[in-house]
Amino acid sequence: MKHTVNIAVLIPERSQKLFLKDINMPAKLRKSHTDKMVAGVCGGIAEYLGWDSTIIRIIFLILVFSSVGSMVLLYFILALIMPD
Structure with a gap:
C-alpha cells in the first residue's frame, strides 16, 4: 500500500514555487x-x-585513512565514470 502526501499543503504559499521547482528537477550526479x-x-x-x-572532502579524507587507501581507488574510478 502506497501513501502519498501533498507537499504543497505543508509549505507556506509564498515559498511553494521555489521549493516545488527544486523538487521536480531531476538531480544529476556530475563532476x-x-x-x-x-x-x-x-x-x-x-x-x-x-x-x-568542504564537508564532503573532510569525510573523504577520514574514509581514506580508515580504509587504508581503498577510497583513493574509488575516487579515481568515480573520476573515470562520472560525466563531466
Whole structure:
C-alpha cells in the first residue's frame, strides 16, 4: 500500500514555487567544473547532495585513512565514470 502526501499543503504559499521547482528537477550526479581540486568528484557529490564541498572532502579524507587507501581507488574510478 502506497501513501502519498501533498507537499504543497505543508509549505507556506509564498515559498511553494521555489521549493516545488527544486523538487521536480531531476538531480544529476556530475563532476563539478566550478568547485574542483583534483578531478571535481567531491565537488560534484557536494552539489548533488546540496552540501558544502568542504564537508564532503573532510569525510573523504577520514574514509581514506580508515580504509587504508581503498577510497583513493574509488575516487579515481568515480573520476573515470562520472560525466563531466
